[in-house]
Amino acid sequence: MDKILEVKDLHVDFDTYNGVVHAIRGVSFHLNAGETLAIVGESGSGKSITVRSILQLLAKNGTISKGEVLYHGDDLLQKTDKEMDKLRGNKISMIFQDPMTSLDPTMTIGKQVAEPLLIHNNVSKKDALKRAEEVLRLVGIPNPKARMNDYPHQFSGGQRQRIVIAIAIVDYPEILIADEPTTALDVTVQAQIIDLLKELQQKIGTSIIFITHDLGVVAGIADRVAVMYAGRLVEFGSVNDIFYNPQHPYTWGLLDSMPTLDTNESDRLNSIPGTPPNLLNPPKGDAFAPRNAYAMEIDEEQQPPFFKVSKHHYAATWLLHPNAPKVTPPASILNRYEKFKKLGGNVK
Amino acid sequence: MADERQVIVSVKNLKQYFNIGKPNMVKAVDDVSFDIYKGETFGLVGESGSGKSTTGRSIIRLYNPTDGHIYFNGQDISKIKSHGSKMKEFRREMQMIFQDPYASLNPRMKVKDIIAEGLDVHHLVKNDDERDKRVRELLDMVNLNPEHMTRYPYEFSGGQRQRIGIARALAVDPQFIIADEPISALDVSIQAQVVNLMQDIQKKQGLTYLFIAHDLSMVKYISDRIAVMYRGKIVELADSDEIYNNPLHPYTQSLLSAIPVPDPEIETKRTRIDFDHKRPFEDDQRLQEVLPGHFLYCNDEKAASFKNNK
Amino acid sequence: MEQIPQIPKEKFRLIHDENNKDQEKIGTPSLTYMQDVRRRLFKDKVAVVCLALISIIVVISILAPIIAPHNPNAQQVTMSNLPPKLGNLNIPGMNGYQNMGGHMVDAYKQADAPKGTFYILGTDYLGRDLLSRIIYGTRLSLVVAVLATLVDLLIGVPYGIVSGWKGGKTDTFMQRIVEIVSSIPNLIVVILMMIILKPGLTSIVIAIAITGWVTMARLVRAQTFQLKEQEYILAARTLGEPSMKIATKHLIPNLSSTIIIQTMFTIPNAIFFEAFLSFIGIGIPAPNASLGTLLSDGQKAFRFLPYQMWAPAIILSVIMIATNLLGDGLRDAFDPQSSEN
Numbered sequence: 001m002d003k004i005l006e007v008k009d010l011h012v013d014f015d016t017y018n019g020v021v022h023a024i025r026g027v028s029f030h031l032n033a034g035e036t037l038a039i040v041g042e043s044g045s046g047k048s049i050t051v052r053s054i055l056q057l058l059a060k061n062g063t064i065s066k067g068e069v070l071y072h073g074d075d076l077l078q079k080t081d082k083e084m085d086k087l088r089g090n091k092i093s094m095i096f097q098d099p100m101t102s103l104d105p106t107m108t109i110g111k112q113v114a115e116p117l118l119i120h121n122n123v124s125k126k127d128a129l130k131r132a133e134e135v136l137r138l139v140g141i142p143n144p145k146a147r148m149n150d151y152p153h154q155f156s157g158g159q160r161q162r163i164v165i166a167i168a169i170v171d172y173p174e175i176l177i178a179d180e181p182t183t184a185l186d187v188t189v190q191a192q193i194i195d196l197l198k199e200l201q202q203k204i205g206t207s208i209i210f211i212t213h214d215l216g217v218v219a220g221i222a223d224r225v226a227v228m229y230a231g232r233l234v235e236f237g238s239v240n241d242i243f244y245n246p247q248h249p250y251t252w253g254l255l256d257s258m259p260t261l262d263t264n265e266s267d268r269l270n271s272i273p274g275t276p277p278n279l280l281n282p283p284k285g286d287a288f289a290p291r292n293a294y295a296m297e298i299d300e301e302q303q304p305p306f307f308k309v310s311k312h313h314y315a316a317t318w319l320l321h322p323n324a325p326k327v328t329p330p331a332s333i334l335n336r337y338e339k340f341k342k343l344g345g346n347v348k
Numbered sequence: 349m350a351d352e353r354q355v356i357v358s359v360k361n362l363k364q365y366f367n368i369g370k371p372n373m374v375k376a377v378d379d380v381s382f383d384i385y386k387g388e389t390f391g392l393v394g395e396s397g398s399g400k401s402t403t404g405r406s407i408i409r410l411y412n413p414t415d416g417h418i419y420f421n422g423q424d425i426s427k428i429k430s431h432g433s434k435m436k437e438f439r440r441e442m443q444m445i446f447q448d449p450y451a452s453l454n455p456r457m458k459v460k461d462i463i464a465e466g467l468d469v470h471h472l473v474k475n476d477d478e479r480d481k482r483v484r485e486l487l488d489m490v491n492l493n494p495e496h497m498t499r500y501p502y503e504f505s506g507g508q509r510q511r512i513g514i515a516r517a518l519a520v521d522p523q524f525i526i527a528d529e530p531i532s533a534l535d536v537s538i539q540a541q542v543v544n545l546m547q548d549i550q551k552k553q554g555l556t557y558l559f560i561a562h563d564l565s566m567v568k569y570i571s572d573r574i575a576v577m578y579r580g581k582i583v584e585l586a587d588s589d590e591i592y593n594n595p596l597h598p599y600t601q602s603l604l605s606a607i608p609v610p611d612p613e614i615e616t617k618r619t620r621i622d623f624d625h626k627r628p629f630e631d632d633q634r635l636q637e638v639l640p641g642h643f644l645y646c647n648d649e650k651a652a653s654f655k656n657n658k
Numbered sequence: 659m660e661q662i663p664q665i666p667k668e669k670f671r672l673i674h675d676e677n678n679k680d681q682e683k684i685g686t687p688s689l690t691y692m693q694d695v696r697r698r699l700f701k702d703k704v705a706v707v708c709l710a711l712i713s714i715i716v717v718i719s720i721l722a723p724i725i726a727p728h729n730p731n732a733q734q735v736t737m738s739n740l741p742p743k744l745g746n747l748n749i750p751g752m753n754g755y756q757n758m759g760g761h762m763v764d765a766y767k768q769a770d771a772p773k774g775t776f777y778i779l780g781t782d783y784l785g786r787d788l789l790s791r792i793i794y795g796t797r798l799s800l801v802v803a804v805l806a807t808l809v810d811l812l813i814g815v816p817y818g819i820v821s822g823w824k825g826g827k828t829d830t831f832m833q834r835i836v837e838i839v840s841s842i843p844n845l846i847v848v849i850l851m852m853i854i855l856k857p858g859l860t861s862i863v864i865a866i867a868i869t870g871w872v873t874m875a876r877l878v879r880a881q882t883f884q885l886k887e888q889e890y891i892l893a894a895r896t897l898g899e900p901s902m903k904i905a906t907k908h909l910i911p912n913l914s915s916t917i918i919i920q921t922m923f924t925i926p927n928a929i930f931f932e933a934f935l936s937f938i939g940i941g942i943p944a945p946n947a948s949l950g951t952l953l954s955d956g957q958k959a960f961r962f963l964p965y966q967m968w969a970p971a972i973i974l975s976v977i978m979i980a981t982n983l984l985g986d987g988l989r990d991a992f993d994p995q996s997s998e999n
Contacts, residue, residue: 216608220615271540439898452889
């Protein structure tokens, strides 16, 4: 498989009134051609900042202090603003959370969808509008020809998100970055949008980076998953690795705190106690240690490196060190391990 | 069987319209009736615009209902005056937990003053020492560090703020709490904290909850009974297991089919059921009991078919 | 990833403590909102300079009777139109010399001024000390500013809150009144006022009172509309908090930034309005000084005696610019997001 995008040891700092916030503290991952990579994490974990750094869309007080973003081997961080403008919305495009603020209320949707074509490609206005109509049909806007001249407020929330997607894919980008695109939507609309993204991926072969905090959504859309906590990745692997053979206690906690439809009211939900650390002074050791029921002395002293679980599955927890004691994960995780065995996986 | 339980809140034909008589009139809640039993958690589920939050706000009288009755412990509270003594009494009995942990706390007030607001309004404490003592108790009850009572809301995380909101509601010792999407703005790992806390407090104090949400998996977990709302009407109401195992209304079915499950195998096999939004209601339909304890919005013919099947 | 670090076994002891409440601890120092605003304001150098300038001007005008070297209205015709002179220091432009028919002449000597007599900013055509007149004129301008602010706070703020809070028909009715009032040019109000009252401070203040509160009322109303849907206000209502208490406890503290910022724009407007009226001769009557009358007098002799207009013009400009810039600084300090985009 081709790595079309590779992020290496990314560090991002934000200068605030209270001091420097180390929002991203060494993140590395890659994206293969044609796949969907989901980055999962809670608010403040740095998942949005990570993908915004790829396109250099950080707020004014944010700086990328270290790292590389290789797009086909080219470091995007060395590119000028002008060169980046050529990539943005063309080769790499982005969808944001709120469909209400992503669209210009004073412009017809036909023009908005056609705009990236007019900026990046030498096409006539007529051709661009024709293409816009095709794409609107592709994303499931009924009767696109007639609706091209409508304004954003004439569409429902779900339709607006479809239009936002249409703008993002009108130039058939190689990479589509979706930053919580369904969080603001109702569940039924969310399901439709996810189906749409999957369908589009098959039709136009885009690679997708999907940012979300909802593990349910991840299970439905991702090929590979990276879990983020406090500005670092803690575990990554294929979707089956993460859901059926999770190794990091934080991943356990996330999976365990969601009720499934079989959870009874008498069962108590397992929550992760406490709150994420303040990244003004990141902890010396494992950032998750204070909330971790399986924390060890070493966790407070030294950040765990990535341990290999299987070929493409890594987790950053000292529990995987050969000297670590054997611990029993929560019951619901053990059930997941059972399922992993059934699927032919090898549980440690 | 239902009759053995004591009804605490009874909503009868509640209507809540806005902009009455204008072209942009909205029937946010349109003829809704249901009972909530003492000690239970009643889940109210719906998507945006279904009127679920409006229903909650009408019950707690943030709005003046357009029509219908709301009985609280047998007393009709739908018409009591906004500033009378009866209203003041009622305000102690029923409380609300809000959705947005960032907007629900006054940014200019200290945590202790936020929590003590109800104590001050109803003169429940005699002096400052007693007030501080009560605030400490409440903070302890929601697992927050009482040392932080002089801090300001922005210093707390979302989950912590939500617990401050819960402490504020508990300060006046209510019997009934309306939780308006209390966890939808929180992170997954924090949601469980808040839900567990709400359940612990319910057990300890014998509270009754009206839990409003769009997150069906959490509602199923926390609720005893669930009502599904759609465009201002309740389309289905039953025990939570019954709703999940035997949904009868196509809208409920569509809603259930859309819940994402954190399990890739289930997700890849899932088929979505689409609901036709064009003609949701017919004139001859109403909410009626089609199976014991299971209510469905349908016409008489359909209802009869369920009875005959039995 | 590749190499597994060698770490002794005893480091892998499980240390989790079930009852550890430290997870909920907040480490950062506690800052109130106002402390935070102050910190941001003091980081803005322009705003700090403006604040200092305004403070100095305010202190000088309060202490005018002590500081002013002469009686501002005392005429001394023999000493008329003397240029600035600062002691016996020979600073060009401040040495009492003035251009007369192409020659620099010591005006003080010509006027037979007793030795040791000097006027720092010179005198006007009636021999009144210009510095003293400017100090008193500024004082008067600030009085107008304070009264205009009071009107804003006492009429504009409550009006806006009531209109926004009540909403519905009350709001519609109150907004119609606002529209009517704001459609009357205040110059007309002043002129009408003068038919009934004599020109002077009273009629200026009444004119400002009639029309000046409208902007504040509108801003406060719009903000109240937003605030009243905030969940903390709803929470206060469900707790049974009476409306008056909600206004004082929740609305006003959260409106304070809007109110303070708007005040910073009301002040220069009022000062300018007064100066303008006095300049065109329907403001403060003679012999009292205001920045407007000083400008008007100075303007008549500007070509020959430019200092008579420069001094009041500079002071007026400084006050206007400083309050405006301070207003901007305050807005950034209260609402850091608004300035970033």
